[in-house]
Amino acid sequence: MSDSNPNLIRGGQLTVNEVQCFDMNNEQALLVPPDDAIWMVTFDTWLAHQLLLEGRQFPVAVLIPSDADFDDATSTHVHALCQADIALIAIDFPSYTDGRGYSLAQLLRNIYQWSGELRAVGDVMIDTVYYLARCGFDSFLIKPGHDAQLALDALHTFSDTYQKSYRQPIKSNRP
Amino acid sequence: MYIYDEIDQKLVEQRVAQFRGQTQRFLNGQLSEDEFRVLRLQNGLYIQRHAPMLRVAIPYGMLTSNQLRTLAYVARRWDKGYAHLTTRQNIQFNWPRLEDAPDILAKLATVQMHAIQTSGNCIRNTTTDHFAGVAYDEIINPLVWCEIIRQWSMLHPEFAFLPRKFKIAVSGSVTDRAAIGVHDIGLQAVEHNGEFGFRVFVGGGLGRTPLVGKLINPFVAWYDLLTYLQATLRVYNLHGRRDNKYKARIKILVKDLTPEVFAQQVNEQWARIKGGADTVTAEFVSAIADKFTWPSYGVLHENGSAAIAPHLEASPAFARWFRTNIHQHKITGYSSVTVSLKATGSPPGDITADQMDVLAEMADNYGFGELRVSHEQNIILPDVKTKSLYALWQELSVLNLATPNIGLITNIIACPGGDYCSLANAVSIPVAEAIQQKFDDLDYVHEIGELDLNLSGCMNSCGHHHVGHIGILGVDKAGEEWYQITLGGRQSGALKAGVKSNTDSNASAAIGRVIGPSFAREQVPDVIARLIQTYLSIRESDVERFIDVVDRVGIEPFKKDVYMDPLLAKTSNLVRESNV
Structure with a gap:
């Protein structure tokens, strides 16, 4: 996922994505990634190796799949995640038409009180960042082929909103 | 009518700008067909059989005369001079060019209209x-x-x-x-x-x-x-x-x-x-509520019935129209009028630009400049002084807009069907017209009484056939058009006496039941005629409606009569093996 193009919107600006994806089936047979950079692990990996992943110099990022179920059975795990020392939570959009991630983001922000970085990854495009931002995402890894600058501009698509319980996008310094 | 404030207006304009950008990116090749498809659908733009189709929202079916005139303008400038009212109280244009869609939407935004969420996997027009x-x-x-x-x-x-x-x-x-x-x-x-x-x-x-x-x-x-x-x-x-x-x-x-x-x-x-x-x-x-302009009815000292009584007496045609197309109003002295867009020969729900202009004029002259679109694809003039009904009827009659068939068999709900829609298995409009022609005797139509006949060209059910008292569904069999008939559907209402709606765990709608094998297109009017004969022969009185009889006796007597009919039996045998 690491890329030299600035295709990440974060803190209202374009930047280069610094997070690398940890492959469970890596050649060294590592259970968890080395503590040498920010690595992204899946929610399942994090759950399985929580203790190993504590106290790192480079806390991990945790990826939540779009079909995650935050029901009563898993809510303790989600609570634990939101209180852990992690770099960020990412939610995957396997296709931009899969809208589950919007509701998962709302639950993380409003029910589980996650106040750290929440990143949209996968099929994330110019045309979806505005709604994503309103649902609580504050960083966006723009898919290849989509102009990240236009996506940044798209955070200004609408100047007003009707729904009271959803936030306004965090805006860049641009006018 | 709800009047936009600054924020409402800004949002609609910003949506036009967003869609203009998306269309441009698509035309420039920066947005793939797949990516654009869902984005355009969220703004009511389909790619159809002949051209794109643009569906414009009419929130909860409410329109002003000015908006209707703008729709007429759009129909003339960017389409072929007509449009189609949908069962979601919306309106759709069948012939716009994709390149023009942003300009059409910009024009609509000037009269507080839009196409937002008229299609796609989102919350549609309420x-x-x-x-x-x-x-x-x-x-x-x-x-x-x-x-x-x-x-x-x-x-x-x-x-x-x-x-x-x-x-x-x-x-x-x-x-x-x-x-x-x-x-x-x-x-x-x-x-x-x-x-x-x-x-x-x-x-x-x-x-x-x-x-x-x-x-x-x-x-x-x-x-x-x-x-x-x-x-x-x-x-x-x-x-x-x-x-x-x-x-x-x-x-x-x-x-x-x-x-x-x-x-x-x-x-x-x-x-x-x-x-x-x-x-x-x-x-x-x-x-x-304060952002709505509510009609200022004033106090009418008469309910208006005295003024129209002589006309009801003298003109059976007016009396018939009065019986079916006039609805009681909450304010004494006013009535609501349904303008039927179901005259025989015009595709159900189609409305021409000229008709739009004329109806806008009537809404101004006879009411408070407001109109409604019904999910039965007709236009309502909601606030007409009862005493003016005869004058209005005369004007509508001249324009062939006074068909007295609201609630009756010829007020057919139909989708655009295979003539326009790329999803359809079969045509709808010619079938609706053939049925209307079969039932061209108004006295007979009125004698049959209340009856909802709904027709869809495919399983997507845009013509709501499942909830028609008689439903007709176009099906495809080895590349041929066939039509399946259902009976006993109901969109709502008709709660029987003694049923407390508060405790009812089902809504009062009902889904129609299929009577048997499908029929060829040219047989459909005869099948319907046969069903009506059965109904008339077994109803207990003329207050027992078609749907009441189906509820009372079930579909068997109807089924038997239709499939025993030698004229109709021939084709049904042909398709029996391939049908359920």
């Missing part, structure tokens, strides 16, 4: 009773609540990419004229301990798997409405099926979970947000 605000039997005025839902659902950030489309209907009256039982969410206004709120039905819908909505909450107080809707949509967004588009509607989720479990999941989500920021306040309701 519909209601076409007599909302003027009906004599209203518990609440649903227009204000439709506007509250309109704002809440428009550009909703969480529910733009649902598993499938989502339709909400609101009924504010004792009699449900909004077909709430066949919507993803149907809201029925009720009063409970001096407080008003809504009964919430979920999981109704037509299409491939027709189902009547289930009551999941007998009373949601008005102030909790939006948080309850949010919780319901959230359960659906998270758990509705996304692996199979034919099983993706909320009705399948409700059925799979059972209504009880679904209701419980909604309650769990609701508990987390109930009382939160989206709780409706009294101030908000009155702020919305």
